[in-house]
Amino acid sequence: DVKVTQSSRYLVKRTGEKVFLECVQDMDHENMFWYRQDPGLGLRLIYFSYDVKMKEKGDIPEGYSVSREKKERFSLILESASTNQTSMYLCASSPLRGAYGYTFGSGTRLTVV
Amino acid sequence: GESVGLHLPTLSVQEGDNSIINCAYSNSASDYFIWYKQESGKGPQFIIDIRSNMDKRQGQRVTVLLNKTVKHLSLQIAATQPGDSAVYFCAEHNTGKLIFGQGTTLQVKP
Numbered sequence: 001d002v003k004v005t006q007s008s009r010y011l012v013k014r015t016g017e018k019v020f021l022e023c024v025q026d027m028d029h030e031n032m033f034w035y036r037q038d039p040g041l042g043l044r045l046i047y048f049s050y051d052v053k054m055k056e057k058g059d060i061p062e063g064y065s066v067s068r069e070k071k072e073r074f075s076l077i078l079e080s081a082s083t084n085q086t087s088m089y090l091c092a093s094s095p096l097r098g099a100y101g102y103t104f105g106s107g108t109r110l111t112v113v
Numbered sequence: 114g115e116s117v118g119l120h121l122p123t124l125s126v127q128e129g130d131n132s133i134i135n136c137a138y139s140n141s142a143s144d145y146f147i148w149y150k151q152e153s154g155k156g157p158q159f160i161i162d163i164r165s166n167m168d169k170r171q172g173q174r175v176t177v178l179l180n181k182t183v184k185h186l187s188l189q190i191a192a193t194q195p196g197d198s199a200v201y202f203c204a205e206h207n208t209g210k211l212i213f214g215q216g217t218t219l220q221v222k223p
Contacts (some may be wrong), residue, residue: 004156033210043157043202043213090156101147101204102211104156 003027004105006091012111019078021108023091031094032074033102034058034066036087043090049074081112125220132190134217136203141184145206148177148188151216152199160188160201195221 007022025032033048035058045058047066055066063085067075074093078085088109092102126132138146144165149157163170163177163186170177176189186203198221204211 040215042215045210048210092156100145101159101162103159104149106156107154 004091004093004103006089006105006108008108009106010109010111012113013078013081015082015112017078017081017112019081019110019112021076021078021089021091021110023074023076023105024072025074025093025103026072027093027095027103028071029093029095029103030071031096031102032068033092033094034064034074034076035090035092036060036085037090037107038087046076078110081110083112086110086112122215123218123220125222126193127222128193128195130193132188132193132197132219134188134190134201134203134219136186136188136214138184138186138203138205138214140205140207140212141181143205143207143212146177146179146186147204147206147211148175148186149202149204149213150197150199151202157202190219193219193221195223197221 004025013019034046035043037043044060046064049055049068052071065077088107090107091105094100094102147162148160150160151157161172161175161177163179168179174191178187200216200218202216204213
């Protein structure tokens with residue numbers, strides 16, 4: 001089975017901190033995605049990557065950046081955390097650029113205080 | 114813009130009954146559709162998918178129906194069980210990405 005592992009289930013950070021959310025997948029998937037999930041707003045795409053060193057902005061990239069130095073790892077970076085970035089963050093991967101479902105990680109619930 | 118929506122935010126059913134969760138999509142060029150289940154505190158899990166050249170696909174206790182004429186997708190769960198309580202999302206594939214609906218919460222009453 002494909003596994004997508006997010007390094008932390010719960011995280012509490014202070015306003016202004018630099019925050020790293022890590023995601024690792026073990027099935028050699030080319031595509032990786034970062035979403036945030038908020039009540040009433042559903043899943044919103046932050047950034048995605050189709051290959052190593054590649055990144056593309058999603059629908060809400062402001063305040064975030066990403067890094068994909070290795071195929072299996074896709075990191076989401078909050079440069080200076082703010083309280084409106086308190087959310088559930090979900091990482092996902094998929095095998096190819098074609099029409100396939102995503103496999104999601106368990107999520108990281110980030111609270112910024 | 115594109116949107117995928119579910120008709121009802123919450124659906125309450127009796128244990129043992131069949132559940133039907135509906136979804137409307139807006140882009141007639143979408144070629145692949147998928148249903149996810151998300152339990153509290155967990156990430157979304159794949160349930161079933163269907164490609165646009167099909168109108169029905171069955172899994173174990175679940176059936177997905179696709180009506181391209183009215184751009185409608187539904188998920189049917191047979192003999193709903195307490196373990197089916199979760200949020201259900203539909204998603205459509207378009208321009209290389211999945212676009213997710215808001216989600217319907219399924220509550221199963223004992």
